[in-house]
Amino acid sequence: MGYLNHNQGYREGLLETRSVIKKDNYAVITPDGLVNNVVPGFEDCDITILGTPRLGARFVDYLVTLKNQGGNKQGFGGNGIQTFIYVVYGKINAYADGKQYQLTEGGYLYVPADLEITFENNNNGEDSRVFLYKKRYQPLEGHKPEVVSNNVNEMKQEAYEGMEEVLVQDLLPKDIAYDMNIHILSFKPGASHGYIETHVQEHGAYVLSGRGMYNLDNEWQPVDKGDYIFMGAYAPQATYAVGLDEPFAYIYSKDANRDIE
Ligand code: UGY
Ligand code: MN
CATH class of the missing domain: 2.60.120.10 (Jelly Rolls)
Incomplete structure (x- = not known):
């Protein structure tokens, strides 16, 4: 494409967005402005970090496109951090506590804070996309969440x-x-x-x-x-x-x- 001519970009609407950021209040982040982030542990993925404490959240959300056999095989969450993964489209294998979960569109897995989750694409060479969440767990004495998986x-x-x-x-x-x-x-x-x-x-x-x-x-x-x-x-x-x-x-x-x- 070469350099973007700013006047041309303006004329074609390339430099306009519906994204709105009101820190600590609300935000709308539209797909046109998403950029790829590098996050250790994620391989062969396009990953975008969405809501974070920098925006005012006490959790972190990600949108992840898994390519080929891409995913996170090192382990995500654990050590006080609970995680949740939801398949927007495609098919993935996710693992927690020694068990495998085959998740298709609408499938999800919640993993409590004492366990890690790993996952990889399993969509016959096609991409899969997941919405991923993590949050530090606030324990309550005498109570313990379990692994949860289902399909909406x-x-x-x-x-x-x-x-x-x-x-x-x-x-x-x-x-x-x-x-x-x-x-x-x-x-x-x-x-x-x-x-x-x-x-x-x-x-x-x-x-x-x-x-x-x-x-x-x-x-x-x-x-x-x-x-x-x-x-x-x-x-x-x-x-x-x-x-x-x-x-x-x-x-x-x-x-x-x-x-x-
Ligand atoms: O559960 C909720 O608070 C939900 N009804 N909020 C929302 O949709 N903005
Ligand atoms: Mn609400």
Whole structure:
């Protein structure tokens, strides 16, 4: 391509983005601006670090495209850090506590903080993509989370807060041993939250399908499949789905079951 002519880039929209960063408050990060990061332990992967403490989060999210037999075979998490992996597309093998998990699209694995996870692509030479999460675990005496694996395509969707047009899946048990949960919220076209949430919990969300308008701290942001949204503690938040063809759905983390330190 050679050097980018800035005037030309401006004319063609190359130097415009929907990404918005309001540190410690909220962020929308769109696919056009993603860059590859080098993270020790990840081989033959394109990896992008998304939400981090530098943005105001107490967790770290990553988007990882695994090529060939790429993955992390050294070990990720453990030593106080719990991890969660979700297959956006493709097929991977993941390992924890001496067991193998074959994960296809919608498949996931949660690994508690005393164990490491390893994983590799297993998609007949095609790429796979995963949404990856880690967070330091806040222990609770007398309670211990377990390894959890399932596939959202085999799980029921429940009405969210009594609304049939908004469906939720809880990917982890609602058990006080866990200091967070991962959910998928799916809004049928035209559906919305029932109110603007304002809560202490943080979210890192990855949009799996459709599009929506998102009220983030009372600023309306368009969001689309492939976008990442960070919602910091207390950031007012609500959305409605736009378009007629598919639901607006995102996977997101939410801290839970602990007092504030
Ligand atoms: O669980 C939640 O707090 C969720 N309803 N938040 C959100 O969708 N922004
Ligand atoms: Mn929320």
